[in-house]
Amino acid sequence: MIETILQLAANGIMSGAVLAVAAIGFTMMFAVLRFPNFSLAGHMAGGAYAGWIANTMFGLPLPLALLCGFLVAGGIGVASDFIVLRPLRRAAPITLAIASVAISLFIENALRFGFGNDLRSFDLPLARDWVIGWLRLGPQQVQNAGLAIVAMLILFVIFTFTQTGRAMRATADNAGLAAVKGIDTEKITRLVSFLGMGLAGAAGVLLGADTSIEPLLGLKVILSVFAAAVLGGLGSIPGAVLGAFAIGIVEEASQIVVPATYKGAVGFVAILLVLSFRPSGFLGRRQT
Amino acid sequence: MDSYLIAMVTLAAIYAMMAISLNLSWGLAGMVNLGLAGFISIGAYASGLLTTVLGWPVPLAILAAMIIGLVSGVALTYVTLRLRDDYLAIVTLGFAEVIRLAIVNELWLTHGSDGISGIPGIVAREYGYGFELGTLALALAAVALCYWLADRVRTSPYGRNLRAIRDDPEGTAVAGKNVTLIKVKTFGLSTAIAALAGAFYAHYTSFISPEIFQPLLTMYVFLALTMGGTGNNRGAMLGAFLLIFVLEASRFIAPSLPQFSAVQHAAIREMLVAVLFILTLLYRPQGISPETRHR
Amino acid sequence: MSLLEIKDLTKSFFGAHALRGASFNAEQGCITGLIGPNGAGKTTLFNVVSGVMRADGGTVLFDGRNITNLRPDEITRAGLMRTFQIARGFPRLTVLENLMLYAPGNPGETLVGAIWRGSDARASEAAIREEALRVAKRLDLTRVIDNYASDLSGGQKKLLEIGRAIMAKPKMILLDEPAAGVNPSLTRIIAGHIRELAQEGTSFLIIEHDMMLVRELCDPVIVMAEGRDFVAGSFAEVTADARVQEAYLGKRRWS
Ligand SMILES: Nc1ncnc2c1ncn2[C@@H]1O[C@H](COP(=O)(O)OP(=O)(O)O)[C@@H](O)[C@H]1O
Ligand SMILES: [Mg+2]
Numbered sequence: 001m002i003e004t005i006l007q008l009a010a011n012g013i014m015s016g017a018v019l020a021v022a023a024i025g026f027t028m029m030f031a032v033l034r035f036p037n038f039s040l041a042g043h044m045a046g047g048a049y050a051g052w053i054a055n056t057m058f059g060l061p062l063p064l065a066l067l068c069g070f071l072v073a074g075g076i077g078v079a080s081d082f083i084v085l086r087p088l089r090r091a092a093p094i095t096l097a098i099a100s101v102a103i104s105l106f107i108e109n110a111l112r113f114g115f116g117n118d119l120r121s122f123d124l125p126l127a128r129d130w131v132i133g134w135l136r137l138g139p140q141q142v143q144n145a146g147l148a149i150v151a152m153l154i155l156f157v158i159f160t161f162t163q164t165g166r167a168m169r170a171t172a173d174n175a176g177l178a179a180v181k182g183i184d185t186e187k188i189t190r191l192v193s194f195l196g197m198g199l200a201g202a203a204g205v206l207l208g209a210d211t212s213i214e215p216l217l218g219l220k221v222i223l224s225v226f227a228a229a230v231l232g233g234l235g236s237i238p239g240a241v242l243g244a245f246a247i248g249i250v251e252e253a254s255q256i257v258v259p260a261t262y263k264g265a266v267g268f269v270a271i272l273l274v275l276s277f278r279p280s281g282f283l284g285r286r287q288t
Numbered sequence: 289m290d291s292y293l294i295a296m297v298t299l300a301a302i303y304a305m306m307a308i309s310l311n312l313s314w315g316l317a318g319m320v321n322l323g324l325a326g327f328i329s330i331g332a333y334a335s336g337l338l339t340t341v342l343g344w345p346v347p348l349a350i351l352a353a354m355i356i357g358l359v360s361g362v363a364l365t366y367v368t369l370r371l372r373d374d375y376l377a378i379v380t381l382g383f384a385e386v387i388r389l390a391i392v393n394e395l396w397l398t399h400g401s402d403g404i405s406g407i408p409g410i411v412a413r414e415y416g417y418g419f420e421l422g423t424l425a426l427a428l429a430a431v432a433l434c435y436w437l438a439d440r441v442r443t444s445p446y447g448r449n450l451r452a453i454r455d456d457p458e459g460t461a462v463a464g465k466n467v468t469l470i471k472v473k474t475f476g477l478s479t480a481i482a483a484l485a486g487a488f489y490a491h492y493t494s495f496i497s498p499e500i501f502q503p504l505l506t507m508y509v510f511l512a513l514t515m516g517g518t519g520n521n522r523g524a525m526l527g528a529f530l531l532i533f534v535l536e537a538s539r540f541i542a543p544s545l546p547q548f549s550a551v552q553h554a555a556i557r558e559m560l561v562a563v564l565f566i567l568t569l570l571y572r573p574q575g576i577s578p579e580t581r582h583r
Numbered sequence: 584m585s586l587l588e589i590k591d592l593t594k595s596f597f598g599a600h601a602l603r604g605a606s607f608n609a610e611q612g613c614i615t616g617l618i619g620p621n622g623a624g625k626t627t628l629f630n631v632v633s634g635v636m637r638a639d640g641g642t643v644l645f646d647g648r649n650i651t652n653l654r655p656d657e658i659t660r661a662g663l664m665r666t667f668q669i670a671r672g673f674p675r676l677t678v679l680e681n682l683m684l685y686a687p688g689n690p691g692e693t694l695v696g697a698i699w700r701g702s703d704a705r706a707s708e709a710a711i712r713e714e715a716l717r718v719a720k721r722l723d724l725t726r727v728i729d730n731y732a733s734d735l736s737g738g739q740k741k742l743l744e745i746g747r748a749i750m751a752k753p754k755m756i757l758l759d760e761p762a763a764g765v766n767p768s769l770t771r772i773i774a775g776h777i778r779e780l781a782q783e784g785t786s787f788l789i790i791e792h793d794m795m796l797v798r799e800l801c802d803p804v805i806v807m808a809e810g811r812d813f814v815a816g817s818f819a820e821v822t823a824d825a826r827v828q829e830a831y832l833g834k835r836r837w838s
Contacts, residue, residue: 094318098569101322103566105561109554109559112554112555117551226381226382264385267382440700445708446692451680452673455676456671459671
């Protein structure tokens with residue numbers, strides 16, 4: 001029993017690390033743009049396909065494929081923000097959220113048009129599982145979790161030590177005040193869309209490397225990503241990371257009590273519980 | 289009347305019920321429901337199962353489906369009452385996904401992705417043309433009833449409260465209205481109508497499966513309402529007919545682009561839906577038949 | 584017994600204390616003034632008293648009844664109405680609808696009443712419409728009666744804010760800066776309306792910047808600073824009080 005639990009916890013931490021990358025993207029965009037951007041799902045898939053092309057057609061190793069996924073999804077993010085969301089900036093947040101659903105629908109079907117509905121896999125060396133005591137770890141998952149953590153560290157450095165990172169945080173705290181202080185909020189918005197959707201794309205690549213990719217790859221995990229962000233408090237980056245690990249572990253652990261096919265429901269239940277008992281999340285600040 | 293036309297109008301009538309349902313919660317009260325497909329599927333499965341498994345008469349099953357839709361809507365709003373709009377969007381989206389998961393996984397009840405077939409018609413299917421015309425007449429009658437109800441609501445003091453909540457829930461509470469209660473009641477009425485639409489769909493097509501109730505369906509209804517005119521029940525109906533027209537017109541994509549596969553045709557069609565939705569939001573957010581000023 | 588009794592009210596926002604035990608009464612038939620420097624906690628006090636925010640501690644009695652932490656609609660129905668500092672109105676409701684919305688006890692307001700529309704529902708809606716038209720006329724809003732609230736001028740929004748409060752027929756109205764951002768001639772008009780309503784029997788508790796207006800209308804005047812009241816009396820008494828002058832001296836802005 002204890003072995004099972006430890007094994008599930010280890011799996012949960014590894015999947016949580018990947019979720020965290022997407023959840024950071026979601027929550028940082030929420031902090032600055034103030035609406036839940038549902039097109040994260042489409043951007044995850046877009047990034048995954050970009051990484052897959054880089055890997056299978058150009059033979060790039062996973063870290064470089066990851067970078068490709070990041071850049072392409074970030075680029076799509078900036079484009080979709082510029083074309084669709086920017087003209088709607090003054091509309092109600094929910095209108096933007098609904099528009100973002102349409103963006104996702106568009107991206108997913110563009111991928112479907114180009115690649116079909118078939119599952120595709122990355123071209124990665126097969127390796128035997130590592131066995132440490134009674135813990136069994138897939139080298140690929142460990143590598144994915146490692147890459148996810150490296151991505152988060154890079155982000156941390158950007159946010160903490162660069163001028164731009166500080167400007168982004170200032171805008172997230174109070175957009176009006178940031179504008180008064182001479183920060184170009186429109187530029188920050190573009191940057192945040194790039195970084196946020198880029199992270200979604202990177203997470204898409206990591207998910208794809210773990211199993212396989214398809215146009216609805218993002219949609220299938222989006223609830224877990226939202227749950228991670230809500231759990232940590234919408235808009236809080238450390239909260240999203242914490243929330244993602246919690247969701248990752250709880251999703252794995254849930255398999256002890258419910259069939260694995262209900263894994264997708266765990267996020268929803270977590271959201272309901274958190275919102276009922278602590279609406280601002282673990283690390284959420286204000287609830288206005 | 290031509291069978292094709294009858295089928296299209298019947299389908300449009302079913303979408304019109306969905307659009308009226310969405311207009312009640314989202315259009316009038318500003319309560320976003322991204323889980324509409326979930327409530328529609330609840331109605332479809334409830335009525336489908338009650339008639340095929342328990343052999344209930346169709347009208348009774350439809351009534352039960354509406355009650356189940358109402359109860360699930362009330363339960364969900366009750367949990368999400370204190371939530372801000374953006375959270376409500378996430379929670380309703382998640383709700384629909386959980387319903388879909390349950391339908392896919394509870395094989396003993398729903399036959400999973402195989403779906404349920406052989407659902408009896410509201411009018412006996414043996415009547416052929418009579419079934420088609422009869423169902424059409426009943427669907428139109430149901431839309432008329434939904435429209436009448438929803439417009440009674442809209443033009444009443446209750447509807448004024450709804451529109452006040454849409455603008456400013458806190459201010460409405462200060463005006464002396466029990467905002468919570470109003471929201472719960474309205475959402476329940478709206479999900480009951482969504483379930484009615486689902487039940488109608490099940491009895492009309494005789495076959496339902498989780499494939500049919502994807503998030504895309506919710507998107508279709510949002511598109512219909514936005515094109516027609518959010519906040520306006522007539523706009524909701526107009527939008528539903530427009531939606532069917534757009535979806536049917538997009539069938540001509542396939543023959544005109546024979547170099548692409550069936551999957552690609554479907555993808556083009558959904559991209560068109562997405563683009564149409566975005567264009568509507570950008571250039572005509574008030575819809576073709578905008579909400580009118582109340583005098 | 585006073586109409587409104589506030590005892591030891593406390594409220595903090597993430598550790599910052601906005602109210603630290605405010606305690607005072609407002610009497611039936613009076614126009615009580617509430618003044619104090621910016622950030623003194625006056626608006627927060629209104630928010631807590633009207634149920635828009637929860638109190639951390641303390642009690643509010645209205646008309647002898649404990650209304651602490653009731654819902655805003657329950658407090659409004661108990662006869663205590665508040666207005667907002669920034670007149671918000673319902674932008675997509677017309678002026679007439681804004682007024683009619685505030686009428687209490689409308690049988691057409693229930694879902695069943697809305698659909699059934701019995702004769703009582705229709706009669707009361709008609710009566711409410713008449714009443715709203717009367718209130719609009721009184722406040723000189725008749726010309727804009729069918730305009731959306733969002734299309735009104737700043738001054739008209741302030742008048743509408745008062746009009747909506749009257750529609751609820753409350754025993755007491757809490758006015759948050761009714762003359763802020765209003766030109767002098769409209770300030771005179773608003774003052775006139777308040778005095779008239781007071782003569783007709785409505786009690787008031789008024790937060791106001793404009794000291795001329797406070798002197799003219801309010802007796803007694805309560806002074807708040809740093810989350811609690813500390814002086815009460817006539818306008819002349821409180822302005823002569825050394826502690827009040829000290830509280831204001833550091834802050835140039837009076838409110
Ligand atoms: N919603 C809120 N969240 C956080 N702080 C608040 C909030 N409302 C008021 N405050 C703080 O409470 C204090 C009192 O504010 P307020 O009641 O508006 O003062 P006044 O109306 O007397 O000018 C101020 O320091 C203000 O910043
Ligand atoms: Mg104030």
